[in-house]
Each structure stands twice: as structure tokens, then as C-alpha cells.
Amino acid sequence: MPEKASTLAPRVDALYYFLISVSVFFATLIFVLVIYFAVKYRRRSATEQPLPIEGDLRLELLWTLIPFGLAMIMFGWGANLYFSTSRAPSDASNLYVVGKQWMWKIQHPEGRREINELHVPVGQAVKLTMTSEDVIHSFFIPAFRMKMDVVPGRYTTTWFEASKVGEYHLFCAEYCGTRHSQMIGRIVVMEPVQYEHWLATGNGSASTSGEAPEVAGARLFQEQRCVTCHGGSVSGVKLGPSLAGLFGKSVQLQSGETVTADEGYIRESILNPMAKLVTGYQPIMPTYQGQIDEEGLLQLLAYIRSLRETVEPSRETRAEQ
Amino acid sequence: MSTVAVEARDDFPTATAPREHYLNVNYGVKSWLLTTDHKRIALLYLASITLFFFLGGFFAVVIRLELMTPAGDLVQSETYNKLFTMHGLIMIFFFLIPSIPAVLGNFLVPMMIGARDLAFPRLNLLSWYIYVLGGLFTLCAAVLGGVDTGWTFYTPYSTTYANSNVILTAVGVFITGFSSILTGLNFIVTIHTMRAPGLTWFRLPLFIWAHYATSLIMILGTPVVAITIVLVALERGLHIGIFDPALGGDPVLFQHLFWFYSHPAVYIMILPAMGVISELITCFSRKRIFGYGFIAFSSVAIAVLGFFVWGHHMFVSSQSVYAGLVFSVLSFLVAIPSAIKVFNWTATLYKGSVSYETPMLYAFGFIGLFTIGGLTGLFLASLGLDVHVHDTYFVVAHFHYIMVGGAIMAYLGGLHFWWPKMTGRMYPEGWARLGALIIFIGFNLTFFPQFILGYLGMPRRYHMYPPEFQILNVMSSAGASILGVGYLIPMVYFLWSLRYGAVASANPWRAKGLEWQTPSPPPTENFSETPIVTEEAYNYARQEAVGV
Numbered sequence: 001m002p003e004k005a006s007t008l009a010p011r012v013d014a015l016y017y018f019l020i021s022v023s024v025f026f027a028t029l030i031f032v033l034v035i036y037f038a039v040k041y042r043r044r045s046a047t048e049q050p051l052p053i054e055g056d057l058r059l060e061l062l063w064t065l066i067p068f069g070l071a072m073i074m075f076g077w078g079a080n081l082y083f084s085t086s087r088a089p090s091d092a093s094n095l096y097v098v099g100k101q102w103m104w105k106i107q108h109p110e111g112r113r114e115i116n117e118l119h120v121p122v123g124q125a126v127k128l129t130m131t132s133e134d135v136i137h138s139f140f141i142p143a144f145r146m147k148m149d150v151v152p153g154r155y156t157t158t159w160f161e162a163s164k165v166g167e168y169h170l171f172c173a174e175y176c177g178t179r180h181s182q183m184i185g186r187i188v189v190m191e192p193v194q195y196e197h198w199l200a201t202g203n204g205s206a207s208t209s210g211e212a213p214e215v216a217g218a219r220l221f222q223e224q225r226c227v228t229c230h231g232g233s234v235s236g237v238k239l240g241p242s243l244a245g246l247f248g249k250s251v252q253l254q255s256g257e258t259v260t261a262d263e264g265y266i267r268e269s270i271l272n273p274m275a276k277l278v279t280g281y282q283p284i285m286p287t288y289q290g291q292i293d294e295e296g297l298l299q300l301l302a303y304i305r306s307l308r309e310t311v312e313p314s315r316e317t318r319a320e321q
Numbered sequence: 322m323s324t325v326a327v328e329a330r331d332d333f334p335t336a337t338a339p340r341e342h343y344l345n346v347n348y349g350v351k352s353w354l355l356t357t358d359h360k361r362i363a364l365l366y367l368a369s370i371t372l373f374f375f376l377g378g379f380f381a382v383v384i385r386l387e388l389m390t391p392a393g394d395l396v397q398s399e400t401y402n403k404l405f406t407m408h409g410l411i412m413i414f415f416f417l418i419p420s421i422p423a424v425l426g427n428f429l430v431p432m433m434i435g436a437r438d439l440a441f442p443r444l445n446l447l448s449w450y451i452y453v454l455g456g457l458f459t460l461c462a463a464v465l466g467g468v469d470t471g472w473t474f475y476t477p478y479s480t481t482y483a484n485s486n487v488i489l490t491a492v493g494v495f496i497t498g499f500s501s502i503l504t505g506l507n508f509i510v511t512i513h514t515m516r517a518p519g520l521t522w523f524r525l526p527l528f529i530w531a532h533y534a535t536s537l538i539m540i541l542g543t544p545v546v547a548i549t550i551v552l553v554a555l556e557r558g559l560h561i562g563i564f565d566p567a568l569g570g571d572p573v574l575f576q577h578l579f580w581f582y583s584h585p586a587v588y589i590m591i592l593p594a595m596g597v598i599s600e601l602i603t604c605f606s607r608k609r610i611f612g613y614g615f616i617a618f619s620s621v622a623i624a625v626l627g628f629f630v631w632g633h634h635m636f637v638s639s640q641s642v643y644a645g646l647v648f649s650v651l652s653f654l655v656a657i658p659s660a661i662k663v664f665n666w667t668a669t670l671y672k673g674s675v676s677y678e679t680p681m682l683y684a685f686g687f688i689g690l691f692t693i694g695g696l697t698g699l700f701l702a703s704l705g706l707d708v709h710v711h712d713t714y715f716v717v718a719h720f721h722y723i724m725v726g727g728a729i730m731a732y733l734g735g736l737h738f739w740w741p742k743m744t745g746r747m748y749p750e751g752w753a754r755l756g757a758l759i760i761f762i763g764f765n766l767t768f769f770p771q772f773i774l775g776y777l778g779m780p781r782r783y784h785m786y787p788p789e790f791q792i793l794n795v796m797s798s799a800g801a802s803i804l805g806v807g808y809l810i811p812m813v814y815f816l817w818s819l820r821y822g823a824v825a826s827a828n829p830w831r832a833k834g835l836e837w838q839t840p841s842p843p844p845t846e847n848f849s850e851t852p853i854v855t856e857e858a859y860n861y862a863r864q865e866a867v868g869v
Binding site for chain 1 (some may be wrong): 402668685706860
């Protein structure tokens with residue numbers, strides 16, 4: 001058994017043990033029966049002829065319905081686990097992961113960046129929002145029983161809560177080219193106090209620089225002139241919808257549909273603004289495809305996520321920062 | 322029982338007076354390369370897929386040698402990636418998919434239904450040429466530097482980032498696909514229209530049912546992978562954005578299209594194997610099959626359900642959670658018909674007259690290995706557990722248990738069983754039993770440790786790995802060396818038997834089935850008179866009652 005280092009790990013292992021028990025039972029049953037029959041009914045003379053047996057409906061029903069029932073238990077159990085991995089708890093901290101051939105770039109909410117390493121505190125839920133700069137990768141931490149593909153052009157999310165201090169493997173699990181087997185890293189689970197210390201001191205490693213992603217995002221918001229249209233009304237005319245409190249809300253589109261303003265929607269609206277037009281606004285926004293890199297997009301996302309209802313980004317105050 | 326059968330059951334005097342049959346009717350390269358005889362085409366396929374099998378096996382040997390140590394010290398990463406790609410491509414598209422259908426199926430489908438040939442003999446020859454042409458393209462790609470995308474061709478790696486012969490290889494796979502479409506088409510038409518008088522659907526051998534179900538998948542699934550390959554080529558060659566998000570495409574769309582064919586393709590490999598096993602179990606326990614209807618319909622159920630489970634390859638691909646639920650429940654459902662078959666085969670042995678000739682040893686091996694392969698499939702169908710074991714060695718072990726432990730064991734069992742019919746010679750029983758035993762042991766030693774490796778978290782397609790995985794990898798490589806020797810043994814004695822093997826009688830196993838009621842090897846027209854069928858398949862009790 002691999003190390004169990006997340007709250008999910010024992011739950012996955014429990015299902016694993018259940019499946020192993022069922023499998024061992026049925027495999028043993030089949031092996032014993034085959035061997036027993038093969039020996040007991042071995043051919044004793046060249047001319048012997050056994051009586052034909054057509055089949056038995058009761059037996060057929062028995063060995064259809066019992067496996068069916070067991071399979072449905074496995075399905076329900078597995079589905080339940082899958083649901084809990086797909087929904088992060090609301091108090092999870094947001095980390096951003098960008099995969100590229102062949103390295104992992106990670107940014108903490110406080111701004112600290114790491115490459116091929118991830119430091120996390122024990123007992124704290126961590127949500128990962130991930131994307132790739134090139135091909136599909138997959139973020140796999142065996143000790144956490146956690147894996148999620150990292151797909152270019154979209155965000156995938158997953159989460160975990162580390163339960164045991166220690167160092168664990170990080171693997172890329174989706175074949176991504178020549179050095180796929182070297183796209184590996186180290187997960188360091190620390191006591192919260194040490195983690196705070198690590199965040200604060202930078203631990204002496206090179207990849208320490210960093211403002212918080214939403215601060216960097218705010219700067220990009222100014223630099224890319226997003227603020228011109230999304231920064232509140234100019235003499236009563238709003239060119240673009242306000243982004244305050246937008247994240248997670250539902251948005252009414254001109255097509256009549258409603259969408260939830262999640263990571264994917266915000267990303268698409270930056271790169272391909274004409275895809276989903278918000279009702280009440282003109283289609284005037286230019287595309288930012290090719291002008292903002294994946295990390296920049298994640299910073300903008302962090303910034304937009306940080307905007308609460310009350311904090312309207314205004315040209316004056318933000319511009320001065 | 323046909324009228325022919327009554328005379329045909331006794332040995333023909335093949336040993337003394339040379340009798341004309343499909344092998345000696347004419348000689349020369351032309352008589353083989355232009356043949357429309359399904360039996361000769363089967364042998365053409367046998368020779369070509371055997372070549373590909375040993376080529377694919379050679380790649381596997383180098384892979385296992387490399388993985389003896391954690392460091393990448395035998396070949397470079399680029400080479401390693403090409404090795405596992407070529408291993409997968411060759412074994413799947415050029416060995417496993419054609420193996421049982423194109424060799425045993427080609428030879429036996431007409432014979433089992435009392436026909437003189439397949440419905441479209443020239444189309445049958447064409448399908449072999451198409452297969453060879455596709456194989457040549459793929460070999461060219463290998464010689465010109467290989468391809469490193471994995472046999473799965475995942476985008477956008479294959480369309481934008483890979484610097485290897487993707488298009489040439491893809492063309493090879495595309496072309497070969499048409500050979501399986503033609504074979505499937507030929508089987509379906511043949512089974513519908515050319516059955517001997519009295520051979521109703523529920524008197525058909527289960528081998529035929531299995532090939533019918535397989536043919537449906539070949540016809541419906543293969544065009545989809547062909548289209549997908551065309552799309553990959555369009556994006557790679559002309560930069561038309563389909564899969565690469567940088568060009569406005571969707572990389573996950575590729576996975577949907579690819580697995581829509583490639584999951585059913587697994588059933589193309591295993592369904593014919595199940596058909597073979599039904600023939601072997603009945604013959605060597607001298608009993609009719611237990612639950613004929615359940616086995617027959619479970620083949621069809623697998624073929625149909627198999628088309629709706631492709632998303633289980635994509636539980637962590639960012640596909641929606643609800644799609645995951647649907648694919649998970651359907652994947653559990655497709656396991657049930659397989660379980661039904663295993664139970665019915667086991668029950669067939671009950672109160673039978675079981676003997677242990679080599680084909681039966683392979684059948685026992687199949688049941689054991691397929692059971693393990695099938696049960697571990699449940700782990701992968703289970704959503705929360707698949708998240709952990711997806712893309713690890715657990716998956717590698719699982720599908721090798723199905724494809725090597727299942728399909729190849731059945732293929733070898735079938736080859737031994739029908740070898741006397743195909744060649745007129747017996748293989749050496751002692752060597753064959755030894756070979757079967759070595760293959761069984763070597764197989765388990767190779768692949769069982771990989772289940773453990775996978776759960777411990779070793780990802781597949783890794784050239785280098787952390788040192789703690791070494792012991793299990795060394796065990797696996799040791800097993801592979803035994804397995805390799807195991808595969809060479811039948812190769813040697815089969816060739817030996819062509820010249821020195823004992824001359825086979827028409828029906829050395831006292832088996833039922835029309836193919837045994839004509840001499841070995843059969844005449845070109847298979848049957849001197851069209852047989853008339855008056856009884857169900859596997860009616861062993863009746864044969865004995867008539868008296869030999």
C-alpha cells in the first residue's frame with residue numbers, strides 16, 4: 001500500500017479493499033470450481049460419454065443478478081468518492097498550477113511561486129486550478145490518491161487535504177512527450193506554523209519572488225486597459241459589464257441562455273469575447289488571444305475572483321497602485 | 322448430423338495416397354498471392370501477423386530491459402517513447418485485431434457453416450493486401466525514425482508538438498482499418514446467406530456468434546477511428562483547428578472520438594477469443610455448452626454495450642462529472658455478460674469428461690487470466706478508484722491480462738486446436754503442454770507485479786522511475802524473459818510439425834462441428850457435398866450414441 005497522506009486516501013483504500021475482497025472471492029470460486037471439475041470429471045476412458053446438460057435458468061439468474069447487485073454497490077461507492085473529489089470545500093485556499101513541457105509551475109495565494117515543488121500545510125483544504133501551456137499533462141499525487149488532467153485551453157480543478165506531514169511524489173500521469181518521466185516533483189506537507197514560516201521566509205530558494213496573484217492580476221487589469229470598460233461607468237455610460245462580485249454568479253446572455261461565471265467562462269470571455277455576449281452590452285471587446293499568457297490569465301482570474309460586490313474597481317484608485 | 326459426416330468421421334488415408342487438398346492443389350508464389358481461397362488467405366494472414374507479433378514482442382523486450390533499472394541507461398527517453406508507441410501500435414492494429422478473426426475466423430467461418438468460401442472471396446484477398454499495405458506504411462514510419470505519440474495519438478501532442486512520423490504512421494493505421502471493415506463485412510454477409518441447410522441461428526457454433534458480434538463492431542467502429550485519423554492529419558498537415566486549443570480546437574474531443582472506436586476495439590480482440598474458448602471447452606469436456614443462449618446473447622450484449630462505455634477512459638480528462646457517472650454505470654453493466662460467460666464455461670465442465678490436451682490447457686489459462694483481467698476492470702470502472710489508478714501500471718496490467726492473458730491465450734489455444742485441420746499435421750503434445758505452462762507462468766510473473774506497481778502510483782509510459790519501484794519492475798522483466806521463451810517454443814514446434822509432425826486424421830479430437838467432417842487439410846471446396854445439419858451445436862451425446 002502506498003503512503004496515505006490525504007483525507008481522501010483512506011476512503012479510496014477502503015473501496016479498494018472492498019473490491020479486492022469481492023475479486024478474490026470470485027476468482028477463488030472460479031479457480032476452485034474449474035480445478036475441482038477438471039479433476040473430478042477427468043476423462044477415465046476414451047469412450048465415456050457424459051450426459052448432456054442444457055443449462056439452468058435459475059443458475060443463470062443467480063449469476064447474473066448477484067454480480068449485478070455487487071456491481072451497483074461498487075458503482076455507488078465509487079461515484080460518491082468521485083463527487084467528493086470534484087467539489088472543493090468553500091474554505092479551501094486557491095492555488096494555481098500551470099503545466100508545460102516538462103515542468104510544473106505553481107503559485108500560492110500569498111504570491112509565492114514554486115517549480116516542481118508544492119508546499120502545503122497539513123489539515124488545510126487546497127484547491128488547485130490548473131491549465132497547460134502546451135499539451136495535456138496530468139497532476140498526480142499517489143499518496144493523496146488524487147489525479148487530474150491539466151488541459152490546454154481550459155481550466156480543470158481538483159482539491160485535497162493533506163493529513164500527514166512528509167514528502168511525497170508528484171508525477172505527470174498523461175504522456176506529454178520526450179521527458180514525460182522527468183516531469184516529476186515533490187509535495188512537501190508541513191505543519192501550519194512551519195508553512196507560514198516557509199511562506200514568509202522564502203526558504204532561501206530561487207523561486208521566491210512574488211506578489212499575490214490577485215495583486216499581479218490587478219496590475220494586468222490596468223496595463224491591458226481592461227479597466228477602461230470594466231472599471232465602472234464613465235459619465236453614466238457603461239461600456240462593459242462590471243466585474244465586481246461577478247465570480248460564481250449567473251450571467252444573462254444575449255442568446256437568452258444563462259451561464260455561471262466560473263473559471264472557464266471568464267477565460268473564454270477574455271480570449272474569445274464574442275462567444276458569450278452579456279445582455280445589454282455592445283460586442284466591442286477585442287480578443288486578448290496571444291497577448292496574455294497562461295499565468296497572466298490565472299492572475300486576472302484571481303483578481304476577478306477577489307472582487308467583492310462592494311469593491312468596484314475604479315480607474316483612479318487602481319491606477320495609482 | 323450431416324450425411325457427409327457419417328462417412329467422413331473415419332480417418333482418410335492421407336498418409337499413404339496423396340490426396341488433393343487446398344495446400345497441394347497448386348504451387349508457386351502466384352498461386353498464393355492471387356488466391357481467393359479463404360483457407361490460403363488465412364495462412365497469409367497467419368504468416369504476416371506472426372511477423373508483426375515477434376516485431377512487437379522485440380520492442381517489449383527492449384522496454385522490459387530498460388525498466389530493470391530506475392535510471393534511463395539503456396536507451397534515450399526519445400527512443401523509449403518510440404518503443405512503447407511502436408509496441409502498442411503493432412500489437413493492437415497489426416496483431417491483436419486481425420489475430421483470431423483474420424486467421425482462425427477466415428479459415429473457420431465458412432467451414433463451420435458448411436460453405437465453400439466466404440461470400441466475397443476477392444474482397445477477402447483485397448483485405449489482406451490492404452492490411453499489408455497499412456503494415457508497410459507503419460514499418461516505413463518505424464524505419465524512418467519512428468513515432469512517439471503513444472498508440473493513442475493524444476492531441477494536441479500528436480497534432481502540434483510531436484516531432485516524429487505521425488502522419489505516415491496514422492496513414493498506416495487508417496489503411497489497415499479498411500482491412501478489418503472488409504473482413505467484418507464479409508463475415509456478416511457470409512453468416513447471413515451461406516449457412517448450410519438446417520443450420521439455423523441457434524444451431525451455430527458459438528465461435529460464429531462471437532465473430533458475428535465482432536464483425537458488427539468492426540463495421541460500425543472502424544470508420545470512426547478512420548475519420549479521427551483524418552482529422553489529426555488535417556490539423557497536423559494543414560493547421561486546421563480541430564483539436565489544438567491554440568488553433569481554436571478542443572483536445573478532449575479527440576479522446577471522445579478515439580475511444581469511441583478504441584474501446585470497442587478491445588471487444589474486437591476479446592469476443593473472438595471467447596468464441597474460441599467455447600469451442601475448446603465443449604470439445605475437451607465432451608459436453609454441450611451450458612447455457613448456449615446466454616453465451617450467444619452475451620456476445621451481442623457486449624458488442625452493443627461496448628459502444629457506450631468509451632468515457633471510462635476519461636474520468637480525469639475534465640469531462641463532466643455526470644458524464645462520468647453514466648459511463649461508469651454502463652461500464653459495470655458491460656462486465657455482467659463477461660461474468661455470465663465465465664460461469665457458463667465453468668458449469669460446462671460439471672459432469673463432463675475432461676481431458677488435458679494443449680488447447681484445453683490454454684482454455685483453462687484463459688479462464689483464469691480473463692477472470693483476473695475482468696475483475697480488475699471493475700476497479701477501473703469505479704469512479705473514485707479510477708482517479709487514483711488511471712494511467713498507472715494498474716491499467717497496463719489490466720489490459721495485458723485481457724489482451725495477452727485473454728486474447729493471445731485463446732488464439733494459441735485455437736491455433737493448436739485447428740492446427741491439424743489447417744496443416745494436416747499434429748503438433749508435438751509434450752512440447753506444446755510445456756510451452757503452455759511456461760507461457761502461463763511467464764505471463765503472471767510479468768504482469769501481476771504491475772498491478773501492485775500501479776496502485777503504488779507508478780505512472781505508465783515512464784522511461785525512468787523512482788528507485789522504490791525497482792524490485793517489482795525486475796520481477797516483471799524476469800517474467801517477460803520467461804514469457805518470451807514461452808512464445809518461441811510453439812513457433813519452433815509448429816514449423817517443425819509441418820514436416821515431421823504426425824499426420825492428422827480428419828477429426829483427431831473427435832470434435833463436433835462441420836469443419837471436422839471433412840478431411841485434414843480440407844479440399845479447396847471444403848466439402849465434397851454440402852452438409853445438411855440436423856442437430857444443435859456441441860451435441861456430443863448424440864455422436865457417441867450413433868457409435869464410432
